Structures are given as C-alpha cells and as structure tokens.
Amino acid sequence: MLEFETKYFGKVPYAPGSVIEFPLGLPGFEHEHRFVLIEQSINKPIVFLQSLSQPELCFPTAPVSQLCPNYELTLSAEDLFALGCHEQPVVGQDTLLLAIVSLAPDGPATANLLSPVVIHWRTRLAVQAIQADSPYSHQHPLLAPAPVAPCL
C-alpha cells in the first residue's frame, strides 16, 4: 500500500485507484491535479480533499446533498469534457458533489455552493464547476446562528 503525507492525519495509506484527478486543477491551484478524499466516520460530515503532492494543501469540504438537498447542477461544455462525460451526470448516482468549506478564524464557517467540486465516480475525474447562472452563494453559512454559547 502506498502512503502519503497529509495535513491533519500524518502519513495515510492510499490505493492508487482512489486518486482523484482534476485535469484543470482548481481556481487558485491550477497546477494541483491529484487529490485523495479522506473520509472518516469520526469526522462526519466533513470530508477532506487532500492534495497528493502538497501535504499542506487540504480543503475541508461538506457534501452538498447535506447542505442543500435539492441542489441543481448544470455543467458547462468545458467541465463536461474535463469530467469525461458526454451528458449532464446524475447527481448522487455517478457523481459526488462537495462544497469547499472556509473556516476564517474571525468569521463564521461558510461553504462554497457557487462552485461545487464535482467528482465522477467512474472516470475518477473531477472539476470545480462554477455555477455562473445560479443563485447559490460562494459563502453559504454552514451553521445556523449558534444557540446559547456554552460557558467554558
């Protein structure tokens, strides 16, 4: 079993077949093409998208289905091509949608629903598909306003 260095979990074993390839990279990280998903029951619902080549690059993400059950995805011709698809994929069936989570130290946690990461299970290819004509926010609040803050 191969191993790779991760940001939060030290050295983690991975199977070559579990690598996800982003042919176009991600905006801001155009040269990062290979990632592995780190999903552990203890971390639910967060799924980590860890770069294979840069241990320091690890995006916390959350399944879009959990944040927005009726999410409507439309892929551009360019994104379809990058995913190796000829038609719009069926969300939840051949694709997994993840929203990248931002944890600003001084602000609320938000998820980027404007640009979900679309992973195609069969081809193991992925894109960050910007939904330019959609109403979705790039800073969707992840948590409802906190109830009563616990006293520590």
Place this chain on the structure above:
Amino acid sequence: MLVIRRRAGQSVLIGDNVEIEVIEVSPGRVKLGITAPREVLVLRKEINLTREQNLIAARGVSPSAVLKLMERMRPDPPA
C-alpha cells in the same frame, strides 16, 4: 461607478484597445461581446470569487478549529 445606458448593438470603449458590445438584451440577462488584446485577462467575476474562496479555505486552519466545526455540524450532538 460610471453608469451608462446602452441598447443592443451599441458599444462601450475602454482605453484604446478594449471594446464591449451589447449583443443581446433579454429579461434577466445580457449577452456581451468583448474585443480585447490577447494580454488583457477577461474573467467572469465568479471565477475570481471562487479563487479567493479557495485560497481562504486552503489557508492554515488549526486542527482544533476543524474538530470544533465537525462537532457542531453533527446531526445528533451528544446530550
């Protein structure tokens, strides 16, 4: 911000080399044609927002902050 009214077929010039033409106006959206030199980067703003958001998300977050978030996102917090 400079605000200009234009109709379909009319243009706006920016500097010597950039022209933005309104090609079509329909309810809720407009189609623009942009003529610019190759070295001028033309982007939909959503791409920039996504880039900025990715950079924020990739910035070092302490493992404890991630843990805290996961605890709060769990559907059934322990009583």
